Amino acid sequence: MNEITPSSGGNNEPANEAHSHAPAQLGYSPVAEIPHRLRVTDTDPKAARRAERQVAAMFTLSMVFVILSVIAYVVIDKYAVLYIPVLGEVGASNVVLGLTFGLAVLLIGAGAIQWAKKLMPDVEVVQERHDMVSEKEDDNLAAANYERGKEESGFARYKMIRRSLIGAMALLPIPIIVVLRDLWITPPGENPTEILSTTMWTKGKRIISDGTYMPVRPEDLPVGGLVSALPEGILEVQEEEHNLNARGKAAIILVRMDPEQIRSQQGEGWDYNGILAYSKICTHVGCPIALYEQRTHHLLCPCHQSTFDLADSGAVIFGPAARNMPQLPISVDEEGYLIATQDFAVPVGPSFWERDKA
């Protein structure tokens, strides 16, 4: 290859000629023919002893920190709080354990590296590489063995055996895949499309506010206000089903705006005196939405910033969502509480393959 001898360099001549080409001793690789500068610890025994003391000190300190960490574990109350500038109020136990244990570990590492750098040889040595490719002999041997195996088994001759074996092996994984079917133990008669397309909302279902779980009257909502709401009976359903599935679909937001400002809705008269109910679950990938700007009637998803105009049928005005926020038609019952007049007309939440078949 392109071996350029360093001698043409002139002013950067190798600094010492300590490396003779002595025959390599057993266990020693030949020293690389590169200039090498001696360290202080190589020439000054005092410096070497100093380095030795440093390394030993680090290992000893590590032991001290181990003991301190055990003491800290026992002594410090686990609820004790410590004020540290910059960090603020922190758990005392956590900080002290982290510091003591961390330093105990770190010092072992620092000691080992100091030892390697100051006291162990820093002369680079050379080893030859060997090509990855096998010797011709091994190559031939492998090929011969393969041929023998092919011959003795008759894999090439017994066409029927070969084909049936390939077929058998190809089919074998099928049960492993099939058996995954019951990852969802499907209740009889149910299918995903239907489940995703229906929610708890039915005609006459009262709207209750999230948090207080009390039914909502129109007058509870000021113009410009937003309330997160749920169908009445949600807690009972959750209790019965032991999950939050119903909540994940039925969550809505109620907003009230001046009826004059409502430019369009998804259905004729789906509002009640300027009160609109929209699904709370984003049509992009399903984050709950509640960032509402009352002046512009824009609803912004905090996850991926899809923006919907609630005064205009919940249309997408920016961001990655493709579908309008589904609107829930509402009214009031004879007692004056807000109710749904039917379920959502379209599936709520993120799109899916069969969505438009629903």
Added chain:
Amino acid sequence: MSTTTDHPVEQIGGATAKYVDQRLGSNKFLGRNLGKVFPDHWSFMLGEIALYSFIVVLLTGTFLTLFYNPSMVEVVYNGSYVPLKGVQMSEAYASSLDISFEVRGGLLIRQMHHWSALIFVAAMAVHMFRVFFTGAFRKPREFNWLVGVGLTALALGAGFTGYSLPDDLLSGTGLQIIRGILQSIPLIGTWAAFLVFGGEFPGTEIIPRLYAAHILLIPGIILALITVHLMMVWTQKHTQFPGPGRTNTNVVGYPLLPVYMAKAGGFFFIVFGIIALIGGLVTVNPIWLFGPYTPDQVSAGTQPDWYIGWLDGALRLMPNWESVIAGFTISWNVLIPSVVIPGILFTGLALYPFLEAWATGDKREHNLLERPRNAPVRTGIGVAAIVFYGILWIGGGNDVIAAAFNLSFNILSWTLRISLIILPPIAFLVTKRICLGLQRKDREKLLHGYESGRVLRLPHGEFIEVHQPLNYKELAVISAKEDLPVLPAPVKTDPDGVRNPSYRVDQLRHKLSSFFLRDNIERPTDAEIEAGQAHAAHSAGLEAPLHEYEELDQDPVGHGGVLHHPGMPMTNQEQVDQRQ
């Protein structure tokens, strides 16, 4: 193995080695490998950081499994964290809170687990950059590159499944998004989502399932692949950077025992110790602030862990395309950013070594690393990919950035969308040009030496800039450049009029090879380099005699310029003659 010392510990050690050797023949391996040479370079520590932080992940993770309860059964919290007292939550979340507040050292271990996971992925990414930009993936190391790509993908999976386990509001929102992504897959997506979640979202199955994946399946595969990764490094010996005494067929460095063992072993403790310090001092993922998961709540400014940020950014920046074909819905707005783009990126990564070798026709074995400047197209492609990734990553924080800098969110998003398309090609061109510029500079140095910056006026009035020869290290590094010829253009029909059957493929290959190699600045020949360096040495020599008179030049009655003294050469030629 024979020992010459008589320390009792060594005697026991020697006896043990013999005992094991008689059963496994292990001394053969030790004899060959205890002196194995490893080359040294700071960038080789990146992979070590990844390995060591993974060990910390395993150790701390094992501790966490002793206390964590992967169950979505609802319980009422009654621990010591007052703000959540009496709140309904899953056992998974409650046990995560208990680890943080009731178990002494639990929060430290939890934070160390999280920090080391973040460092694990980060170190892998930077390690991958090192391997890519230095061409370490070239023959014979393509398989190890593939293993590395697999490990990177698995690390993302390990991170995400772990992030989801505490079942806090933030992690549950992440799962909600995963549900949306699964549903966007054509044909099978809806069913896939129902199978993964064991029914409707969120259900009660997902946490135990993620737990199985997180603590058994994924780490098991990672561990197996790391073993393969290291065994291949061991067998093939580590690559080395070009330098004095280093060739393609040797390895220059320190022996395993004791130097490399002390350095690498010590470095493990350093990584471990630093993670423990960070875990003690810096809060990560304060799940108690987020509250338990419920599908109808979310907090503003939600951010995933850093390594998922680019995927989230892709979801954010994608235009809202969706089509209905034959009654079926295809959500391009979700499918492209979260399935197609990562698919292309990882496939591209995996195939790159093979594509480059095919395009350049390079079949040589490479044990010397290539300086990034000497492969301008590869370096350009790498930088373009990083820019692409970086923009997606910025996109993942677009709301936070818009709020922090008071920018219009919509303008920021559009800027990023456009940048995503135009900036990578620009980055490619700029990088390539920079590389070529550096190559020219290298050629210049080889042919003329260093420009010392010292202007010299010769006795006869001529001004020259003194050039100095390169030092031996730089000379070895720069002159290690290897040039490949562009693959020749194929002929359509040979002189006998026979059509070349592989004409189109060969033509494509010729074009690709030309794309990769045509702008390359040729390395001077060895003779040219030697002549160039000799010339530089000569130029530096011209300056030397002048220094001999420097003390005399302190004379205050000088007459400007270079003083002339008796015996000093009058002309260039005279000076040269005198030197010789």
